[in-house]
Amino acid sequence: MSKLTFTTSAVAILALSAGAAVARDNVQIAGSSTVLPYASIVAEVFGDNTDFPTPVVESGGSSSGLARFCEGVGTNTIDIANASRAIREREIAVCAENGVTDIIEVRIGYDGIVFASQINGPEFTAFSQSDIFLALADKVVVDGAIVDNRPATWADVNPDLPAVAIAAFIPGTKHGTREVFEEKVLLQGCEDTGQMAAMMEAGMSEDDAEGACMAVRTDGASVDIDGDYTETLARIDSNPNGLGVFGLSFYENNTDKLKVATMGGVAPSTATIASGEYPVSRPLFFYVKKAHIGVIPGLKEYAQFFMDDQIAGAGGPLANYGLVPDPALAETQAAIANETVMGGGM
């Protein structure tokens, strides 16, 4: 008798779960921790303003979000991946292998990357990409020979900077921000200082030289932060000489603790980022699985709601939080309405 009850209840639980697996009624999102604040703002407002349930937004980094996105099609996979960088060819290939062929790319706006230090710390108020590169690069060319780059203080790099020990806290490799940091700061600095050309003269191929430009020294002067910006903030709080990499909106929320540095003479703000004067900015994206539209209720509506002028445009809650609106918003709206997938197909 008891065996019978147990079996029936087990069967009931299984049937129940099978039913629930089909009937997921909320949008499931994962990915970049930089996009997470914006996505959570929209998710809350979307739940408050529509009859759809509030979407679930997980964090974890662009790469892990896109990896989960590409696991396949079905209600046990996520519908949207947030990313602070564009999807890579390699990831599109993995997606295609697993049956995720139709992906709608949505660019939500731009975000600035700023360098900030403790508000009572040393006078780090002006940097150029060359300074950052010379301070943090792993190898540099001196007199035609490639040597380890180990300056101890910022003054060793640039006499205008204070003579304090180099202690940089940069985003870890699973963050999309790291890629932007490497390309827009390190690589740019490498080219500006002529190191890139020197490396190629010293016998490196162009690819190898680029790789060497973006390699960060590993002797402890530069620390990878795999967590969120709050972890970077905590490190800066406990190290007066620390210099951290933050998103503009995070800095704007913590102006009472942090002091921001200019890059190439331009102070970061939504205005200078929108105009392109501030050099270190990057677009933010989310990717929608087209196969889930019509299966998961509210998926397309969420994407449309997100990109509406009132939300993602100037004066909307995202811009108010620190996102730089995309000038090409109308094109993105049309692409979502027509469900235009990447690679030109429909």
Add this chain to the structure above:
Amino acid sequence: MTDASQSGAHHRGSLLTVDARTRKRNAAEARFRYYGMAAILTGVAFLVVLAVSIVRSGLPAFTTMAVEVEFTLTAEQYADAEGQLFKTRAYEGYFNAAFEQQLQDRNVQAGFDPEAVNRIIGNTGATLRSFFLENEDLLGQPVTFNLPTSSRIDGYFKGRLLRENVTDSRFLEVSDLDLADELAEAGIIQSKFNWTFITGKDSGVDNPGGAGIGASVIGSFFMMLVVLFLSLPIGVAASIYLEEFAPKNRITDLIEVNISNLAAVPSIVFGILGLAVFIQFAHLPQSAPLVGGLVLTLMTLPTIIISTRASLKSVPPSIRDAALGVGASKMQAVFHHVLPLAMPGILTGTIIGLAQALGETAPLLLIGMVGFVAREYPDGLISGFMDPNSAMPAQIYTWAARSDGAFYEKAWGGIIILLVFLLAMNIIAILLRRRFERRW
């Protein structure tokens, strides 16, 4: 007599002469006592620092600076707001305009502009909309609302934000603080108990005033139900079999070693297992307390099995022998005599296992319960198990990672609530043990 009194003065009434070695041993013992006391004092000091810092950082989360405003929404305004895409912002617009009008009528001294009102009052649209959706009959009538101020104004009154650190930005201008001070003096901005924090759900990063831990308490509750109803029967059955019936051979030895090892496995491993088995293979929903409960069950089982076996072992063999001696079968001896006597120990072990599971975040990371999960309260048992929800420690972790200082304060407040639950569970465990424990 004179001899004795002389020697008495010398020995202080004892014939024992303390030689050098004894003195050394006594000194060593005294030193050891001081080491022990120092160790305890260090532990207590850490505990006090921890408790004080938690309470000090967390208590402000239980109050909120609220604006008390009378507000009338006309039927036309209601229809207009409901016709828009961004409805909550329309409600907010009407409310802020009405508030601004009231400020002008009051002749407030501090100069202000319409934007200042927007900067002082937090996100109110969702509260207003849900109120008027439910009370359409109150349209056109004045209703008094208590609505949260923006996170920076809240922080200013709680001492989180100092006036000298304020620089003009689109979030807050220094002149806003004068207006806020004046409103506080007039009693319009008041400190209120923050019920939203106790009963509410998570909110977007720009709306710390609307964030609450209530929904995640429910999530944790449903997970604990799963853990209790799965791990208690499975754990007790496994330990009774292993302890009372199983033959002692290599296979049972292997099982025992593995159970002990499982108890020491890092909890994130169970999360990875849960993702692979329950979500990817069994197609259970993501972010569901059912899956969270299943994962935590796996994590709690070894704890329960070990404590159950220990309490079964502690029942004296004479009880089994006596039962068997009067003709009981082995099963009767176990279920009628041994198990009831071992029950207090089993329950204590179970509650402590549950308390451990309640505080776990790592296994939930991979099954989608950590992140922005702001769902309404479940409307029944099935939706409680199946609908996405967070858990208390996951909610705390999420808040701690947000850039706004108001969320950091809420994370500490959440820790206080979590500690209250843990403390309650541990007290129940102690009471059960006191009440029912038998010593032989």
